[in-house]
Amino acid sequence: MRPVLYVASFLGVMLLAFWAYRENYTTQTMLKDVSALNREIAQMRSTLAMQRAEWAYLNRPERLQQLVNANFDRLQLLPMTADQFGSPEQVTYPPEPLFGLTIDPNAAQDELIP
């Protein structure tokens, strides 16, 4: 009985040692992966910051104003004025259903605009 116990515990120790060895290397690989990912994230962050800065720079009001002036023939953009506010009555809504009948809007359109 005793020799069996010895052999079994020896084998157990060997197994655990093997497991620990593998775990150690898995951990190290993972740490490497993580740091590589972190580096990539940092890289992407700095690229993103750069893009944001560039976006802000290209959208600076001064440049937009120049673009508006340069393209005035085509776009005819002017500063907003108070009379550009509309009222709800100016919005065209779909026609009221006739005699309470529910009409399929597409079909109704076909009828109205032949």
Next chain:
Amino acid sequence: MIRVPLRPLARILTARQAGDNPDMIERENRRLRHEEMRDRGRMRAEGRLLFMGIAFFRLFTIIGVRLGILASTEPAEPRLALPGSEISANRADITDREGRVLATNLQTYALYAHPQDMIDPHHVATELAELFPELDAAALERRFTDGRKFMWIRKKLSPEQMQAVHDIGDPGLLFGPRQMRLYPNGHLASHILGGATFGAEGVASAEVIGMAGIEKFEDDRLRDPARPEPLALSIDMTLQQAVTDVLGAGMKMMNAKGAAAVLMDVHTGEVLSLVSLPDFDPNNRPAPILTGDPGDSPLFNRAVQGVYELGSTFKIFTAANAIQLGLVTPDTIIDGTAPLIWGKYRINEFQGHNYGIQTVSEVIERSSNVGTARIALEIGGERQKAFMRSLGLFDPSPVELVEAPGARPIVPPRWPDIVTITTSYGHGIAASPMNLAAAYAAIANGGTRVSPTLLRREGPVQGERVMSEGTARDAVNMLRRVVTNGSASFARIPGYPVGGKTGTADKPNPQGGYYKDRVVTSFASLFPTNDPKYVLVVTLDEPSDNTLSKPRRAAGWTAVPVAAEVIRRVVPLMGLRPVEAEDVSGDQLAADIE
């Protein structure tokens, strides 16, 4: 345990038979027993000592080995960081209230040299001088060859410049990474942002520190690695641009040498736009001027640092104060016969008018100095001082700019009756346009004190009450009448009822007295008057409208048209709908629509 008997019967009987003394046997046995006990005790003590010795030996061995390992290994940071605990080494961005970037960072490189590694210092010096016109080839070569081991050449390089330096191809030229502060909008909001510069510099990095404005005021917050989220200002970039645009054009048309505008939300005290012209580019902050008046430098923030005598814009405070104290109502009759003689002083009206008997409302409408002085004399100096202090006109603006605390309003040290009189119409007391905007905001929001801020606030702020809602309402109506019937007729904007008060003040001469032909004009306005939401203060420095043969300098001809144009431009941007005629009381809007 088996005890050995001290007097074993068998031996005693044998000893008795042999005629020996049986006590000897007992003594013998006793001695043996004691020896045995002594041996056992010693063994136990020795065992304990041994155990302790081994234990201590192991402990010290472990500590020793650990110390040895720590001493002999390279230091390394722990590589595993928990997610969520991210810290940022970058200075936080600054955005406007909608999250549009006003200041951010850019990765760039600094150029330095190790002259001992240089192959051909002469060639490097000539090439660098060709690339960067501000460098001198001869001086560079001298410094490359005088035996130094390290020198900085340039603090910032653009990617193209960096490539060009790479192309020189000398191993003695090296690059150090840098975070550079970038203001993508150039001149826009330059006085708010201030600027940044490098603090301590190393090869691997350099600290970026704020130089002025909010960059310096909030330096600790912006550098805090635990708070990488952007700092949101109360400024709205679109409004800021529109106001800058209009104000710049207005300044040119009115031949002014400077201009300032403050646009403020009256309920929260958030400054939506703060413009001071001329301005500068915070990316390339000019050096402060060393000669002449620092107030003429583009770095000078006229809206916050510029402490001016703001003139008649103060009259409404006198009127509000008197109504609050119950001394008058807007319809009380005041004797405004000019001139008013007080001791050795004569108080005159603008351009020698004489308005005679008039109501309080008309005093404000016509901007009568004498009428205001009479009201102020009824209030008395102490109550006048207390009221003005409660509006924040005696203290520096609490805005988040490093320049703000230095711009203390100039308040007369003593308060005789003549000071009461002059203060009532805004002379002899000087405050910044920001102070004025905060005081008008208190009238506009129904009478609670406003503390202006440049940071975005969540929700309304309830300040301490400085006047009753009725008083505030009366004051707003009086300001409205200035526009409909009085000096600010240019501010009639169809659909938007504006109320406000003009102010024209002669500039003090540093040699004493006042200039005859130099004025500071301001227009402090609030709109829409049926439910005031915003306050706009426009100040022009030395304007003159030269379209007619005689230059016109009064605020009604200079500051008001500019302010009106500003309001026309910003109201649609703020989503304020034009008011229908029936929403506004009486004939006032009819005058606007004309």
